[in-house]
Amino acid sequence: MDQFLINVLNGISSGLLLFMLSSGLTLIFSMMGVLNFAHASFYMIGAYFAYVLTGIVGFWIALFLAPVAVGLLGALFERLALRRVHKFGHVPELLITFGLTYVVLELVKLVWGLSPVSFTPPPQLQGAAFTILQSTDGLGLVWGAAPAGTCGDVAGRVVHCSTFPATRFFMMVVALLMLVSLWLLLTRTRIGLVIQAALTHPEAVEALGHDVPRVFMLVFGSGCALAGLAGVAGGITFVTEPAMAAVVGSIIFVVVVVGGMGSLAGAFVGSLLIGLLSTLPLTVDDSLATLFNSMGGHVGPETFGWPFLRITLSQAAPILPYLLLVLILIFRPKGLLGTREG
Amino acid sequence: MTTFKKRLFGTSVAASLALSCGMAFAQKGETVKIAWIDALTGMTAATGQNQLKSFQFLAEQFNKSNPAGVKFEIVSFDNKLSPQETVNALQSAVDQGIRYVFQGTGTGPATAIIDFLNKHNERNPGKEVVFLNYAAVDPDLTNSKCSYWHFRLDADTSMKMEALTTFMKDQKDVKKVYLINQNYAHGQQVSKFGKELIKRKRPDIEIVGDDLHPLAQVRDFAPYIAKIKASGADTVLTGNWSSDLTLLIKAANDAGLNAKFYTYYAIVSGTPTAMGAAAEGRVFQVGVLDTVRPEARKVMDEYKKRFNDDFYTAQVWHAYTLLSNAMAKAKSTDPVKVAAALEGLKVQSLNGEIEMRKSDHQLQQSVYITQWQKVGKAPNDYSVENTGFTFAPIKSYEPYVASTPTSCQMKRPSAS
């Protein structure tokens, strides 16, 4: 049971990281109609900036400074490059962000080298956040690591311990805080209302005198800042290296499409779904072949399509999101909670 | 542990020096160009850069003195891990008159080279090219796909598994083994050989899991670690490399998994930094570099001083030693004669005596098991990637231990 809980928590934390990334992407897409291919690149830049800043001012200040720096970078890119391409249509906008991924990757490799950098979490975030204990008496929770001697065979009782790392817990907290503050910003502040209006009626907003290009720049910068924040959390949880952008790059598009393009709530639901989908099936070691055989079939190596039937769910788990993407696009192209169709 | 026999080495060095002085070679001072075709950009760029530097560095050392008196020159080509690009690069090399090829990362490019050379060497007599494979470890390359023009310098997957399982056989604390690998040829083979050899040597060991995950696609290994924990495994056996290995070990550290990791590629660029203190004493690696031997240590120290990077590819030394000795034996740098001289050649190298087995062109050499430990007194005082930790050698195996039989039916060209 404790393993299952930990699995669910893993899935949720994975999903929340995806949410941090896809919320920025959704925001940019809703506002400007451009799918920012380079979003994962800003994630990577956020991690590297945080690594550099941690060495100068410490982690907790870097946590605030790095996203701001990434946001400024994003706003600069919007001002100099994206704005010029805006008049050519949506395809060139997408293509310019596509080209940006190559350039950012090369620049990151130039500045920080090809190998991973050792971006270690601060002392407060090392070790376990909490430990779940399971024994015949039931479940228990201990903050921090379980004291020595409580796990394993203890006085005749077998106690299973599962630790949940502090970095992941931190990631979840940051993501939830971000969600709440984003919601508050969009619904309770004036600029949030302007953004919401520009989401659906940009011309009307411009007619009312708001500087829509400036709002665009602000939104693009904010979206990139959110990606940078995700990068700080992801950088200490996972490995900070040039390949980290490619690893999350395509999955966030799946999240955005599945959740529904243009909907933040959809991005939240979609990212949790994808996070759980790539985590929970890993425990299932059955394949289509074992399924058929348990129902009385005789599927073996000589059956037609055997290479396909013998793939177990756990082997296929990381690519299930793409399958979900294709299915959603066939049956419900708006996505789960979407309002627009791309 | 094999202790280095100074006297034997000294004798052989003196002998080879005497030999090289005594004979007048036509190729003395001749430049031998070798094409190095591997990935300088892409997923394995860091490893490729490291290996290219190793080749260039050792070329300088060997050019100072080698049994054939030749000068080695490395011409590098970036194949971006693509087999089709490899063929392009090979064609370019052939056009430039280069007759030797080094390659290592990836079985795909290696297979492409073997296929191309089989046809090229047959269709173009007089322009043959010889391929020295220094790291592509798919056993097929010296079994079903064996070729007269291909020589493998690294211990292949099955050989490394023989050594690893021989080591595991004597470890009493190994009772439940979990296999986790990348879902492609290499990972599938590690899994297959792992299960087979463990069953043979320690039938009491229980294989509690056998996972295959998509290559370079998994961002988050925490679920796999949870699965490993649930199975109660005390040992994890994996052939993963690059970010698949670094993320796996990091996730294991984070989740507090106490299992031991037996790996193939923990020493490769990038992984040591991610392992850090949390992996102390828990990660083992099987390889062919003997870090204790003074010559090897000298190379590692000089390389570190010059490049601020680690030297871990002993096969590079093998390549130059074998080539120069074969050229000396054949009294020529013509690839056809050198290939004939390479077969069955026995020389001293960075890890003792090595032999190029004639039947399948698989090098027979000593294999070493190392453990990730804190830097201590010599010889365990080399800090890998400046982490303060090192791969301390804990067991060495003579060549016969890791040797595996072959099913190669080699087609030899008619005697030239």
Added chain:
Amino acid sequence: MDTAVSALPIATPAAARRNYHFRPYNVGRWIVWGLFALVLAVAPLFWTSSFGQTMLIQTGIAIIACLAYNILLGQGGMLSFGHAVYSGLGSFLAIHSLNFIASGRLGLPVSLVPLVGGLGGLFFATLLGYVTTKKAGTTFAMITLGIGELVWSMSLMIPEFFGGEGGISGNRVVGKPFFGITFGSQVQVYYLVALYCFACTALMFAFTRTPLGRMLNAVRDNPERVEFIGYSTQRVRYIAFMISGFFAGIAGGLAAVNFELVTAEVVGAGRSGAYLLFVFLGGATFFFGPIIGAVLMVVALVLLSELTQAWLLYLGLSFLFMVMYAPGGVASLIMMNLRVAAFGKLRHVWTSYLALAGTAAVMLLGAAAMIEMVYHLQLNIALGSKLRFLGATLDAKSPDSWFGAAFVLFTGVAMFEFTRRAFKRQWDTIQEEIEREIKRREALV
């Protein structure tokens, strides 16, 4: 190649001068296609090294692949991120059929193996295209992305069909020789590729002239209107997708014959990205744009990466600038100048062009020197700080080289900006003159 053709000539001399209806022969078209065939035929005589010939072969294959991709992008407005799936699966089917021919189970001549690849591409496009083309725009792009990732992941997991990491290898010198042609030598393979290239280019050009091709353009421009006049946009897109898949499969089949080895990378995202990048660079809005893009693709991926380690950076930056300043690609730049030439104004501009090219070259030289030095510092510093750059030796650690490169760069930027403004003034004047001339000619009718 898209000259204006009107319907019937009006029987007034002025109008006859304005609208050309080519009777009996469209001389311009014959000349252009003849030149194309001539270039294809004599190219191997100029590049005789095996590396040069393999580049030519790959260019021919790339032309077919890029033109097939442009059926979707340029003519249909469908942005696909996973087109390598179809050319790649065509490659795999072709290499398997080569192996079947070798073992005697299939009695097909090797020259028809690319057609097997084409049929394979067609099959998979039919299978996957129905769901892919249901929607257009971003949805379409996302589906192609998802399918591309799916196929690539599966390709490593199903070694029986995809051959695992080593891929599937074959031998093209099998079966009965056709008039003594065994395809052992590269020249023979080149002429096979050249034949297919010419035929496929002609067929795809013919496709653009058919009603279906025109409807595809209409679907790109105004899908709502197309629905109004009674065509199903989904049907049109689906058929175009299948045709594109067919030609992509032919390109894949030719690649299988050439390399005799097919690995999982042929269905990967890198290749799909390359198609997109280079078709866009070449120019998606004109028919011959992808041909230019294909040449650029082979040059960049094969040659450039041998010359410099910074090739990916150069590629990314050129793509960025192209999207910003010339979204129609190289082809649009050529056509703009052709238009100017047609009105006889080119001689006014060519001096400006020279100045522009010169200053741009200076600027690029400075920038490239600095980029190369940075790369050298980061990646190659162990081999000494000197590097060779276009025949000169630079020292990455000495401030002299840096100062020199920066000086060249900034001088170049200043001169380029100065020349560009003068050029822009001149260009705008010329465009105004051309517009006036067009109006004048229309008024004559």
